[in-house]
Ligand SMILES: [Zn+2]
């Protein structure tokens with residue numbers, strides 16, 4: 001029991017030391033889409049539903065993904 005407590009305490013201190021949350025394995029950072037609303041001066045094609053995007057739409061600042069505003073939340077968070 002005592003050993004267990006010591007280990008837990010040690011893990012906690014180790015965690016503070018490296019500032020990593022306990023149990024979270026660090027992965028390579030994934031790129032996320034960052035959509036902003038735009039007024040397009042010519043019609044574009046929505047990458048998600050393949051319909052035309054007329055004037056108002058969303059475009060990702062990271063990868064230039066273009067879609068309707070209403071399609072935006074159906075696009076997966078990560079690239
Ligand atoms: Zn993107």
Ligand SMILES: [Zn+2]
Nearest residue numbers: 046049068071
């Ligand atoms: Zn769409």
